[in-house]
Amino acid sequence: MTPEQLSDxxxxxLTALTDAGSLTLPDGVPARVVVERPKVREHGDYATNVAxxxxxxxxxxxxxxxxxxxxxxxxxxxxxxxxxxxxGFLNIRVEAGAQGALAAQIVAAGSSYGSSNLFAGEKVNLExxxxxxxxxxxxxxxxxxxxxxALGRIFSFSGADVTREYYFNDHGAQIxxxxxxxxxxxxxxxxxxxxxxxxxxxxxxxxxxAKEPDxxxxxxxxxQEVFRAVGVNLMFDEIKKSxxxxxVDFDVYFHENNLHESGAxxxxxxxxxxxxxxxxxxxxxWLRTEKFGDDKDRVIxxxxxxxxxxxxxxxxxxxxxxxxxxRCLIMLGADHHGYVGRxxxxxxxxxxxxxxxxxxxxxxxxxxxxxxEPLRMSKRAGTVLTQDDLVDAIGVDASxxxxxxxxxxxxxxxxxxxxxxxxxxxxxxxxxxxxxxxASILRNAKDLGIEAPGEAGGFDPSLLSHEKEGELLRALAExxxxxxxxxxLREPHRVARYxxxxxxxxxxxxxxxxxxxxxxxxxxxxxxxxxxxxxxTKTVFANGLRLLGVSAPExx
RNA sequence: GCCCCCGUAGCUCAGCUGGAUAGAGCGCCAGACUUCUAAUCUGUUGGUCGCAGGUUCGAAUCCUGCCGGGGGCGCCA
Numbered sequence: 001m002t003p004e005q006l007s008d009x010x011x012x013x014l015t016a017l018t019d020a021g022s023l024t025l026p027d028g029v030p031a032r033v034v035v036e037r038p039k040v041r042e043h044g045d046y047a048t049n050v051a052x053x054x055x056x057x058x059x060x061x062x063x064x065x066x067x068x069x070x071x072x073x074x075x076x077x078x079x080x081x082x083x084x085x086x087x088g089f090l091n092i093r094v095e096a097g098a099q100g101a102l103a104a105q106i107v108a109a110g111s112s113y114g115s116s117n118l119f120a121g122e123k124v125n126l127e128x129x130x131x132x133x134x135x136x137x138x139x140x141x142x143x144x145x146x147x148x149x150a151l152g153r154i155f156s157f158s159g160a161d162v163t164r165e166y167y168f169n170d171h172g173a174q175i176x177x178x179x180x181x182x183x184x185x186x187x188x189x190x191x192x193x194x195x196x197x198x199x200x201x202x203x204x205x206x207x208x209x210a211k212e213p214d215x216x217x218x219x220x221x222x223x224q225e226v227f228r229a230v231g232v233n234l235m236f237d238e239i240k241k242s243x244x245x246x247x248v249d250f251d252v253y254f255h256e257n258n259l260h261e262s263g264a265x266x267x268x269x270x271x272x273x274x275x276x277x278x279x280x281x282x283x284x285x286w287l288r289t290e291k292f293g294d295d296k297d298r299v300i301x302x303x304x305x306x307x308x309x310x311x312x313x314x315x316x317x318x319x320x321x322x323x324x325x326x327r328c329l330i331m332l333g334a335d336h337h338g339y340v341g342r343x344x345x346x347x348x349x350x351x352x353x354x355x356x357x358x359x360x361x362x363x364x365x366x367x368x369x370x371x372x373e374p375l376r377m378s379k380r381a382g383t384v385l386t387q388d389d390l391v392d393a394i395g396v397d398a399s400x401x402x403x404x405x406x407x408x409x410x411x412x413x414x415x416x417x418x419x420x421x422x423x424x425x426x427x428x429x430x431x432x433x434x435x436x437x438x439a440s441i442l443r444n445a446k447d448l449g450i451e452a453p454g455e456a457g458g459f460d461p462s463l464l465s466h467e468k469e470g471e472l473l474r475a476l477a478e479x480x481x482x483x484x485x486x487x488x489l490r491e492p493h494r495v496a497r498y499x500x501x502x503x504x505x506x507x508x509x510x511x512x513x514x515x516x517x518x519x520x521x522x523x524x525x526x527x528x529x530x531x532x533x534x535x536x537t538k539t540v541f542a543n544g545l546r547l548l549g550v551s552a553p554e555x556x
Numbered sequence: 557g558c559c560c561c562c563g564u565a566g567c568u569c570a571g572c573u574g575g576a577u578a579g580a581g582c583g584c585c586a587g588a589c590u591u592c593u594a595a596u597c598u599g600u601u602g603g604u605c606g607c608a609g610g611u612u613c614g615a616a617u618c619c620u621g622c623c624g625g626g627g628g629c630g631c632c633a
Contacts, residue, residue, distance in 0.1 A: 036572065039579075049575060052613080062613075086576050087613060132633080174633050284631055295559080295629075302631040309633050337560050338628045364561060365627070406569075409561060411626065413568090424595065425582065433595050441592055448592095478572085485572070497570060500580075511588095511597045518591055534592095556595065 001078040001098035002477040003035040006046055009079065010035070013072040014050070022068060025057055037474060044083065044091035045099075045474060051088040062088030099473050100461025100529070104453070106476060106536035114479045114543050118487060119160035125325040126152050129243070130167040133235045134178040134196055137242050137387040138377065139366045139414060144331050145387070146403035146549070147363065149248040150492035151331075153547045158487040163325070166243075166250040167316060170232050171257040172309065178235075179228035182208060186216060186227065198384065204234050242387050246396055247549045259315040265307055268315040269300060277349040287314075289345035292354075298342050310339075314346055317358065321350070329490070331361045361490055363408030369415040385416065393420045397550045401428035404548050405496035427500050428550060431541065434503040436556040438538035441515050443554075445531050448516060450523045452531040463529040468509040472533065475505040476540050483547070492548065499544045506537055 001009075010033050017023035030050075038047045051066035058065055063084060070082040070090055078098030083091040106113045128148025131141040148164070155162045169175075181195035185205035191197040208230045209215060215226045236253070243249065259265050269285065272278050277288045283303035287310075290297050300311045320328045332339065340362065344354035352358065368375045368385050377384050390399050393416055402419065405427065406412055423429075445452070453459035464473065482498040485491070515530045517523050545552040 034572090034575095036575090038576080039571095040577070043576070047576085052575075055613085089576065169633070172633055177633095282631080286631095299631045304631080306631090308631065334561065334627045336628085340560080341629095362560070367626090410569080411562070422582085426595095427581070429595050430581085433593080437593055437596085439593095444592055481572080489573075493570090494572085497580090498572095500570090504580080507596055508598095510592080514592070516592050556593075 001094045002102060003037075003046065003481060005078070006048075006092065006094070007033050007035050009076040010048055010050060010069070010073060013069055013076065014054075016072050017068055023058055023060075023065070025054060027057060030054075037478070038091065043085065043089070044081075045094045045470065046092045047085075048090045048092070049088075051084075051090060055088065066090055095462070096465040096470065097460075097462035099470060099477075100464035100533075102473055102477055103461065103464065103529075103533045103536040104459065106539050107452070107532060110539060111543060111546075113539055114483045114547075115157045115159070116480065116484055117159040118484055119155060119158045122160050122327060123325045124155055124160045124162045125165055125320050125323075125328045126155065126162055126331075127165045127167055127329065128331040129248075130169070131239065132169050132174060133232055133239060134174055135198060135235070135384075136200055137239055139368060139385045139387065139390060140333060142246070142387040142390060142399065143363065143366050143403045143408075143412065144333070145243060145246055145248045146400045147408060147492055148331050150400075150404050150495070150548050151329075151486075151490060153549065154483060154487045154492055154495065157483060157547060160487075163252060164248075164250045165252045165254055165320075168236065168253060168255045168257075169312075170255050171260055171312065175228060175232065176224075179224045179231060182227040182231045183220070183224050200238075204231050207234050246387060246391065247400065254316065254319075256312045256316070259312050259319070260307065264315040264319060265311050268318045269311065271318065272300075272314065272349055275349065275351065287342075287346065287349060289342050289349065292345035292348035294341040294345040298345075310342060310346070313343065317343075317346065318350065321352070321357065326357065327359060328357060329359045329361060331363060334362055334364045337362045359490075361408070364411040366403075366412045366414060369413045370417075372415065374413075385414065390414070390416070394423055394426075397432070398423060398426050398428050401431075401496060401548060401550050402426060405493050405500075407491065407493050427496075429556070431496075431499045431503045431545065432550070432553055433556055434506045435538060435541040435545065435552045436554060437510065438506070438534055438541065439554040441531070441534050442538065444516055448523070450516065450527065450531060452535050453528050459529050459532055460525055461529070463526050464533060466509075466513055468505070468512050469530070469533060472502075472505045472509045472537065475502040476536055478502075479540050479544065486547075495544055495547050499541065499548075502537075502540060502544075509533075 011029060011031065014029045018025055018029060033048055033050045035046050035048050038044060051069060052062045055062040055065050066084045066088040070084055073079060074082045078095050080093040080095045085091050126148060128144040129137065129141050131137050152162050152164050177195055180192050181201050182205045184190065184192050184195065185201050186209055208227050211230055212226050215223050218226065272287060279286055284299045285301035286297045287300045288297055298310060299308050300314065302308055317328065340360045343360055344358065347354045347358040368377055478498065482494050486494040513530060515527065515534055517527055542552045
């Protein structure tokens with residue numbers, strides 16, 4: 001019996017009461033009620049606060065309503081007992097058989113256990129990382145690679161049609177600075193003012209020369225153009241490779257420059273002008289963002305005739321919508337939160353609905369620490385921590401997991417020495433170890449010739465009556481709810497935290513409940529039932545880790 | 557000055573979107589492997605949930621105001 005089934009049973013009980021006339025609910029019976037796992041074990045397997053929630057509407061004292069409900073609910077299939085506690089909580093115990101049946105259901109569902117059709121039929125565009133192609137991805141961007149990719153997996157698992165997208169800002173002044181920096185390096189000159197000075201500039205400059213040996217013979221402006229075109233492509237390749245090595249592959253790498261060259265920017269501006277949302281002032285073209293909730297209006301075409309930065313975003317958003325995306329999600333660091341207002345206003349100026357068609361997710365920064373002190377990242381000082389540095393130090397799994405297990409609302413401090421040292425007690429290994437242990441049991445079972453029921457026949461779910469078995473089963477039953485919450489709230493960290501809780505429940509079960517027969521012992525139905533529970537648990541870890549893009553090892 | 561995020565155990569952080577006695581890991585201390593992987597488990601220690609009000613049956617959670625930390629407020633990108 002899962003929480004969802006219990007919720008249904010409670011709703012059915014409420015309906016029975018209203019049908020019988022012993023309860024009156026002016027707003028009708030709710031479609032779903034809150035079923036939670038109590039923190040205190042004495043409070044039962046599950047608890048619900050419906051009586052407290054509905055007491056006022058029903059015009060009854062909470063405990064009286066709870067009493068009515070308890071009588072009916074106590075008769076429901078799979079419910080062992082219902083107690084009234086405190087101000088009107090219902091503490092529910094579930095029959096072991098009803099609970100144990102879940103193990104077979106999970107094994108039958110396999111890699112789809114936890115999936116849903118919550119976002120079925122929705123085309124979701126998920127844009128993340130989108131780091132400037134003027135250097136390698138550093139830790140500021142890696143967080144979004146880990147979190148964004150996990151969110152994409154969670155959305156897909158929840159039925160959405162997801163497209164992962166990376167926006168290359170390969171247009172404008174920063175790219176000019178990048179090109180000048182490459183050219184200067186190739187000529188052996190010092191890094192220009194406002195230029196980029198890392199070692200990677202030297203390497204890319206040399207790589208450009210290897211491809212275009214005659215580049216330096218050209219006049220400076222033409223040479224710079226060569227370094228721009230070739231250098232940017234080399235940078236793209238490097239970024240894509242880093243992301244690929246990190247397990248993140250985008251469906252679309254979108255080049256901002258194309259929007260300018262194809263006339264898409266011009267068209268977007270025309271569209272906004274037709275809708276009466278632009279005006280000219282001081283030689284520039286302004287977008288009426290204030291009308292749509294922004295602090296003030298924004299320039300979209302500067303007085304020198306060039307598009308302002310946001311002009312690319314206008315065209316890009318329009319392009320996404322024209323490609324049929326109902327929801328455009330963009331993950332940005334807190335250093336960009338100032339754009340939220342104007343982006344939402346831009347969305348509204350197109351006649352769309354901010355928060356629905358466009359959703360901007362702001363996450364907090366990642367800081368680099370050394371000896372507990374914050375270290376200002378500087379390319380010149382060589383104190384930039386790149387994604388590759390992080391992976392070299394602690395590996396892909398540990399990196400992805402560590403970055404994905406925090407709320408994006410909190411700032412993450414990375415002390416590389418500390419992170420590398422703590423590798424062995426990183427929670428990722430706690431979870432992965434659980435999976436490896438489960439795999440090991442299944443291997444041993446196979447060697448012993450013991451088959452878990454399910455494929456080979458039925459099993460008696462009521463045999464899974466041990467306290468630790470119950471706790472493990474209830475943890476497994478939570479998985480679909482956790483995935484759904486992670487998708488709806490855009491909070492992948494919930495999956496990681498859930499896996500840690502479930503790993504704890506499993507390790508405790510493992511400690512007290514022997515799964516396989518020992519010595520000459522003959523396999524019993526209990527052994528087989530536990531083996532099925534093991535298979536179900538392994539399924540949940542495999543599915544959960546997959547959602548985070550972290551491997552589920554068979555051995556450790 | 558205005559806007560956003562954070563403040564929970566010595567440290568790092570959860571807290572199921574208002575529920576019961578606020579949890580976990582690490583750290584400290586003490587235990588458990590001739591048996592399915594000890595990267596594990598068991599027990600102990602540890603808290604005015606930044607402060608002050610408010611909303612109600614009930615607040616770490618929602619509202620207001622302070623305090624402290626971080627980030628942002630360009631015809632830069």
